[in-house]
Amino acid sequence: xxxxxxxxxxxxxxxxxxxxxxxxxxxxxxxxxxxxxxxxxxxxxxxxxxxxxxxxxxxxxxxxxxxxxxxxxxxxxxxxxxxxxxxxxxxxxxxxxxxxxxxxxxxxxxxxxxxxxxxxxxxxxxxxxxxxxxxxxxxxxxxxxxxxxxxxxxxxxxxxxxxxxxxxxxxxxxxxxxxxxxxxxxxxxxxxxxxxxxxxxxxxxxxxxxxxxxxxxxxxxxxxxxxxxxxxxxxxxxxxxxxxxx
Amino acid sequence: xxxxxxxxxxxxxxxxxxxxxxxxxxxxxxxxxxxxxxxxxxxxxxxxxxxxxxxxxxxxxxxxxxxxxxxxxxxxxxxxxxxxxxxxxxxxxxxxxxxxxxxxxxxxxxxxxxxxxxxxxxxxxxxxxxxxxxxxx
Numbered sequence: 001x002x003x004x005x006x007x008x009x010x011x012x013x014x015x016x017x018x019x020x021x022x023x024x025x026x027x028x029x030x031x032x033x034x035x036x037x038x039x040x041x042x043x044x045x046x047x048x049x050x051x052x053x054x055x056x057x058x059x060x061x062x063x064x065x066x067x068x069x070x071x072x073x074x075x076x077x078x079x080x081x082x083x084x085x086x087x088x089x090x091x092x093x094x095x096x097x098x099x100x101x102x103x104x105x106x107x108x109x110x111x112x113x114x115x116x117x118x119x120x121x122x123x124x125x126x127x128x129x130x131x132x133x134x135x136x137x138x139x140x141x142x143x144x145x146x147x148x149x150x151x152x153x154x155x156x157x158x159x160x161x162x163x164x165x166x167x168x169x170x171x172x173x174x175x176x177x178x179x180x181x182x183x184x185x186x187x188x189x190x191x192x193x194x195x196x197x198x199x200x201x202x203x204x205x206x207x208x209x210x211x212x213x214x215x216x217x218x219x220x221x222x223x224x225x226x227x228x229x230x231x232x233x234x235x236x237x238x239x240x241x242x243x244x245x246x
Numbered sequence: 247x248x249x250x251x252x253x254x255x256x257x258x259x260x261x262x263x264x265x266x267x268x269x270x271x272x273x274x275x276x277x278x279x280x281x282x283x284x285x286x287x288x289x290x291x292x293x294x295x296x297x298x299x300x301x302x303x304x305x306x307x308x309x310x311x312x313x314x315x316x317x318x319x320x321x322x323x324x325x326x327x328x329x330x331x332x333x334x335x336x337x338x339x340x341x342x343x344x345x346x347x348x349x350x351x352x353x354x355x356x357x358x359x360x361x362x363x364x365x366x367x368x369x370x371x372x373x374x375x376x377x378x379x380x381x382x383x
Contacts, residue, residue: 012261014259018261020261094263097261098261098263099260137354159270159276162265205279205283206279206339206343207275207279208275209273209275209276221346222346222347225343225347226346226349229347229348
């Protein structure tokens with residue numbers, strides 16, 4: 001194995017240039033180094049002006065999403081050795097405006113996330129003795145969707161989001177389903193108005209790239225497809241049934 | 247020479263990359279997606295063709311014979327062969343999505359995706375068989 005590898009990192013410095021450029025950095029190639037370790041090496045020893053987001057280094061925080069050789073990846077969970085002898089292209093996430101270098105603007109995602117009310121909604125907050133109990137089967141119903149770390153790799157992989165920025169998007173819908181399928185939650189009707197619109201689940205045409213990109217195996221495409229029959233039955237119920245029986 | 251960029255009131259100007267016109271060639275799944283979207287026209291034609299057939303049957307033997315003559319036209323035949331291809335394509339991709347949309351639990355266990363897929367194909371073959379039996383009998 002060669003002992004050095006080149007990272008071709010996209011630089012965008014709005015004070016210098018209107019367009020991003022690519023800069024090559026030759027760094028040590030170590031077996032246990034992730035792309036993030038490589039970027040940290042550049043930041044510490046080669047070029048301190050490089051900007052990127054990171055925090056936990058272990059695939060939990062979802063901060064270090066970027067495009068590695070054209071694929072959306074977590075920089076901390078993607079290893080340099082897998083790309084040897086290189087070079088490795090490191091670009092910001094697709095489908096998001098770039099603020100600086102590898103840092104993208106995520107306000108749109110955060111707005112969409114809060115629009116689906118990703119928290120437990122109770123109609124009447126009963127005082128419970130201890131906590132709301134749940135069987136393992138009830139937990140299994142939503143657990144997969146609760147693994148989402150909001151890393152936005154799925155938004156970067158989704159061509160629909162690139163073309164229709166109004167699309168509520170894979171992670172937000174998966175997280176809505178995480179709460180809809182939770183036995184303690186009673187707020188699915190509040191999420192229906194957001195999810196069953198054109199810009200909700202119906203914008204998704206099942207490309208499936210979100211599920212392939214997801215580093216936590218959440219399967220957002222599955223969550224969206226699963227919600228489509230629900231959206232249809234709930235909308236029909238709203239038409240056909242008197243208010244009290246919905 | 248670099249072009250100077252003004253800072254906004256609160257932040258630097260964002261770079262908003264444009265989606266390239268050939269984005270759908272970048273990945274096989276993107277290409278399949280675009281083909282599926284565009285070929286919906288053929289699925290719509292398939293429905294129109296069936297409705298025209300029903301209408302021709304309801305209007306008596308002469309209309310039905312005219313419809314059959316029209317269908318035998320080489321252009322119409324070619325169109326319908328292409329349509330058949332895309333309707334099958336849509337059916338297969340629809341079935342691929344079905345196991346992810348349908349979550350059935352039997353005795354607390356989730357019915358495996360493969361079984362749901364097999365049941366879809368079995369139903370397809372069965373219905374095709376029944377239709378063929380009615381038409382050819």
